[in-house]
Amino acid sequence: EKAGFDHFMLKEIHEQPKAYRDTMGSRLSPDGSRVVLKELTMTEQQIRDIRNVHIVACGTAYHAGLIGKTVIEQLARIPVETDVASEYRYRSPIITPNTLVIVVSQSGETADTLAALREAKRCGAHVLAITNVVGSSVAREADDVLFTWAGPEIAVASTKAYTTQLVAFYLFGLHLAQVLGTKDEAFIRDMIAAMKSLPEQVEAILGQSEAIKAAAEDMSKHDDLFFIGRGVDYAVSLEGSLKLKEISYIHSEAYAAGELKHGTLALIEENVPVIALATQEDLLEKTVSNIKEVTARGGKVLGITSERYAQELAKSVNTVFTIPQTHALLTPALAVIPLQLLAYYASLARGNDVDKPRNLAKSVTVE
Numbered sequence: 001e002k003a004g005f006d007h008f009m010l011k012e013i014h015e016q017p018k019a020y021r022d023t024m025g026s027r028l029s030p031d032g033s034r035v036v037l038k039e040l041t042m043t044e045q046q047i048r049d050i051r052n053v054h055i056v057a058c059g060t061a062y063h064a065g066l067i068g069k070t071v072i073e074q075l076a077r078i079p080v081e082t083d084v085a086s087e088y089r090y091r092s093p094i095i096t097p098n099t100l101v102i103v104v105s106q107s108g109e110t111a112d113t114l115a116a117l118r119e120a121k122r123c124g125a126h127v128l129a130i131t132n133v134v135g136s137s138v139a140r141e142a143d144d145v146l147f148t149w150a151g152p153e154i155a156v157a158s159t160k161a162y163t164t165q166l167v168a169f170y171l172f173g174l175h176l177a178q179v180l181g182t183k184d185e186a187f188i189r190d191m192i193a194a195m196k197s198l199p200e201q202v203e204a205i206l207g208q209s210e211a212i213k214a215a216a217e218d219m220s221k222h223d224d225l226f227f228i229g230r231g232v233d234y235a236v237s238l239e240g241s242l243k244l245k246e247i248s249y250i251h252s253e254a255y256a257a258g259e260l261k262h263g264t265l266a267l268i269e270e271n272v273p274v275i276a277l278a279t280q281e282d283l284l285e286k287t288v289s290n291i292k293e294v295t296a297r298g299g300k301v302l303g304i305t306s307e308r309y310a311q312e313l314a315k316s317v318n319t320v321f322t323i324p325q326t327h328a329l330l331t332p333a334l335a336v337i338p339l340q341l342l343a344y345y346a347s348l349a350r351g352n353d354v355d356k357p358r359n360l361a362k363s364v365t366v367e
């Protein structure tokens with residue numbers, strides 16, 4: 001049932017190209033000009049009436065929601081807030097009938113997420129669910145559902161569910177842009193073309209697993225490490241850090257790269273590993289100066305960037321890992337793959353139970 005892989009997690013990491021194809025599938029018009037979300041009941045008028053969006057989820061799904069915020073704000077220019085579900089309900093969020101609440105949940109059964117959904121409906125909001133399980137509570141109770149067609153996810157550590165949640169946000173963001181006219185046809189066409197390339201680009205990254213394995217084995221000897229990034233790279237850093245903690249039990253923290261010098265830099269000393277994500281052209285220079293703050297104190301930096309900036313980044317880091325070039329908003333769908341592999345191989349090197357990490361359950365049905 002593991003299809004020749006040692007663990008479900010590795011199998012699921014390798015299923016991501018297929019999961020991308022299945023989730024995009026018939027939702028992209030054959031000529032590549034438009035997104036077509038036939039399953040949505042939301043009318044164009046309902047979309048035009050949206051004043052704000054709340055994205056609510058837990059754990060990895062929350063991290064997908066952080067990317068979703070950037071995607072929707074950039075593509076549709078609607079203000080978005082992303083909240084952890086267990087916090088959302090208790091902060092008296094301002095929900096009106098013109099609020100779109102998006103709940104994100106692989107299982108569709110997470111207690112806090114479900115409670116947030118119910119609270120949002122009670123306040124008259126339209127609720128859109130992004131979920132992987134047909135017939136789940138979240139899918140049944142939401143007003144609209146966008147299914148991620150990732151297939152069953154068995155490993156406790158979420159991989160293909162997260163990446164297909166990103167795809168769902170790309171699709172939905174483009175759908176909003178089409179209705180609202182916030183992006184022109186050429187932009188939409190370009191982004192769709194870039195999305196269609198993602199599956200083979202993921203294959204290319206998976207082909208470099210050996211290099212990541214070596215880095216992971218090195219990392220597994222440390223007890224503390226850091227992830228840094230700006231913008232969507234920061235959100236991906238949070239996910240990379242969670243994945244690593246969850247299955248390798250190595251302590252790590254993710255920081256917005258510019259925040260490091262406001263305290264955390266005190267923890268950087270000789271040989272502390274830092275994983276720096278730098279995929280965004282407009283933020284590259286700033287991230288590089290944050291990387292230099294780390295290397296100046298002896299920190300060992302593994303940089304992750306897109307092909308176009310690899311040479312530039314190589315000047316200031318110890319090791320560079322390159323992801324294929326893509327649209328700026330789509331980099332998370334690639335950049336997270338080496339981080340998933342890092343966590344996997346670090347867990348393996350430490351002799352942990354990769355698929356069933358201690359203290360954790362696949363579906364969290366208590367609040």
Ligand code: F6R
Pocket residue numbers: 058059060061062104105106107108109110113156157158159242243246362363364
């Ligand atoms: C981490 C992980 C968890 C889940 C979280 C939400 O790898 O899997 O953080 O993402 O428990 O679960 P769902 O998406 O089922 O609501």
